[in-house]
Amino acid sequence: MPLLWKGEPHETDEKITGSLSALLCAALLVGILPSQAASYEIKSDVDSVTTGGSTYDYWSCLYPDSSRTFRASAWTANADVEKMSANTVGAQGVLYSETQNKPLATSTTFYNGSGDTFASSTTSSKTTSDVVYATGTVYVRNGSKYNSYSTPDTDTYGGSRAAAATQALAAETLEPDGSYPVTTAGESYGSYLLTNLVGEMPNLVAALGVNGTEGYVKAEDFLPSANTPEEAAEYRETVLEMARNGQEGCLLPMYDLEGNVVDQYQIVISEEYFRVIENERDGIAYAVNENGETYGDFAFRSRLGYLPDLVAVNATNGASGYYRVSDLEIPKTPEEVPAYLEKWQGGRMIPVYESDGVTVVGEYEIVGTPTP
Structure with a gap:
C-alpha cells in the first residue's frame, strides 16, 4: 500500500x-x-452483489449540510442484516463536481468492525457553488481478496443526473474505441466518473488540487484499497492511529500529463474513524x-x-x-x-x-x- x-x-x-x-x-x-445516517440525505439507487453465500447492498448518499456545503458517503451492508467478521466489507465516499467533472472531496476507506452489519465512509464538508453529487467505491471480501464495486451516483443537489451527461463526457474524453487516452509514458488518464462505462479506472484520475489547479492523481493513491483481509486490518489500524494522533488526512501529489507535480489533492480521514475513537475514549464497547x-x-x-x-x-x-x-x-x-x-x-x-x-x-x- x-x-x-x-x-x-x-x-x-x-x-x-x-x-x-x-x-x-x-x-x-x-x-x-444505521445510526450514522444524516437527518437529510439524497440517496442513490441500491445495487447488490452476492459472494461467498452472502448478499451485500451498496449505495451512495449526498448530505447537503447547508445550501452550498456538502458531504458524500458510500455504504455497503449485509442484505440480511447479519453481523459480519471484521474487515468483510469496506467503503470510500467521493463528493463529485458535475460542473468540473472532477472529485472535490474523497474519504479514506473504512472497513467494518467485528459484529457490524454495514460499513460507510463519509467525506469532509466542502463549500462550493458547483453542481455536485455523491459516488464512491465499496470493497467486498471474496475469499482471500476483495472485489471492488462503484456505488451508484446520487442525483445532484436540486436536480437529477441523466445518463446523457456521462455519455457526453465519454464522447468528449475517450478514444473512439471507448478506451481512455494514454500519455507518452503509457499511463491512461481520465475521469473517475467513467470507471463503470470503461470497465476500469484510469491510471491517472482527473482531480482538482487544494490550490484550484487541475491535474491528475495516481489511481493507487486515490483509492489505496487493501488486497487481502490482513492488509485491510493493517489499513484500518493505521488510519485509526493517524486519527488518534490528531491528523485529519494527508495530501497526495497531483501531476500534469508530463509527470510534473503541479499541486496536491487532499484525502480526509472519514468521520467513521473518529466515531470509533470516541467510543474507545468513552468506554463504549x-x-x-x-x-x-x-x-x-x-x-x-x-x-x-x-x-x-x-x-x-x-x-x-x-x-x-x-x-x-x-x-x-x-x-x-x-x-x-x-x-x-x-x-x-x-x-x-x-x-x-x-x-x-x-x-x-x-x-x-x-x-x-x-x-x-
Missing part, C-alpha cells in the same frame, strides 16, 4: 423494558437504518464471552450501530443477566413483521443467562402487542 498509510466493559444502569413493539422497532432501526458472543448494554446500540448477541436485563426474579437477541426471532424485513407480531401476540418468557450465554439465571418477559 502507498506510504500514505504507513502514517473491562463500560456498564450503565439502564435496563430495557420488555415491550415487544419497542424491541422490534429498536432492532429494525439498528439493523436496517461490547465484551466477548468464550463462545465468541458479544454482550453488553442496550444503550450502546446508538454509538456502535448494532445490538450485542446478549443484551443486559433484569430477570423477573431480580437477577441480573442477559437475554439472547436471537431468542426474539426478530424479522429481517418489514414484510415478515405481521407474522412475527401474530406469533408473539400475548407475550412470551425467554431465558436470561449469565454472560457466558449458557448458565440460566432467570426469565425475561416480553409483553405482547395486539395484532393491528
Whole structure:
C-alpha cells in the first residue's frame, strides 16, 4: 500500500423494558437504518452483489449540510442484516463536481468492525457553488481478496443526473474505441466518473488540487484499497492511529500529463474513524464471552450501530443477566413483521443467562402487542 498509510466493559444502569413493539422497532432501526445516517440525505439507487453465500447492498448518499456545503458517503451492508467478521466489507465516499467533472472531496476507506452489519465512509464538508453529487467505491471480501464495486451516483443537489451527461463526457474524453487516452509514458488518464462505462479506472484520475489547479492523481493513491483481509486490518489500524494522533488526512501529489507535480489533492480521514475513537475514549464497547458472543448494554446500540448477541436485563426474579437477541426471532424485513407480531401476540418468557450465554439465571418477559 502507498506510504500514505504507513502514517473491562463500560456498564450503565439502564435496563430495557420488555415491550415487544419497542424491541422490534429498536432492532429494525439498528439493523436496517444505521445510526450514522444524516437527518437529510439524497440517496442513490441500491445495487447488490452476492459472494461467498452472502448478499451485500451498496449505495451512495449526498448530505447537503447547508445550501452550498456538502458531504458524500458510500455504504455497503449485509442484505440480511447479519453481523459480519471484521474487515468483510469496506467503503470510500467521493463528493463529485458535475460542473468540473472532477472529485472535490474523497474519504479514506473504512472497513467494518467485528459484529457490524454495514460499513460507510463519509467525506469532509466542502463549500462550493458547483453542481455536485455523491459516488464512491465499496470493497467486498471474496475469499482471500476483495472485489471492488462503484456505488451508484446520487442525483445532484436540486436536480437529477441523466445518463446523457456521462455519455457526453465519454464522447468528449475517450478514444473512439471507448478506451481512455494514454500519455507518452503509457499511463491512461481520465475521469473517475467513467470507471463503470470503461470497465476500469484510469491510471491517472482527473482531480482538482487544494490550490484550484487541475491535474491528475495516481489511481493507487486515490483509492489505496487493501488486497487481502490482513492488509485491510493493517489499513484500518493505521488510519485509526493517524486519527488518534490528531491528523485529519494527508495530501497526495497531483501531476500534469508530463509527470510534473503541479499541486496536491487532499484525502480526509472519514468521520467513521473518529466515531470509533470516541467510543474507545468513552468506554463504549461490547465484551466477548468464550463462545465468541458479544454482550453488553442496550444503550450502546446508538454509538456502535448494532445490538450485542446478549443484551443486559433484569430477570423477573431480580437477577441480573442477559437475554439472547436471537431468542426474539426478530424479522429481517418489514414484510415478515405481521407474522412475527401474530406469533408473539400475548407475550412470551425467554431465558436470561449469565454472560457466558449458557448458565440460566432467570426469565425475561416480553409483553405482547395486539395484532393491528
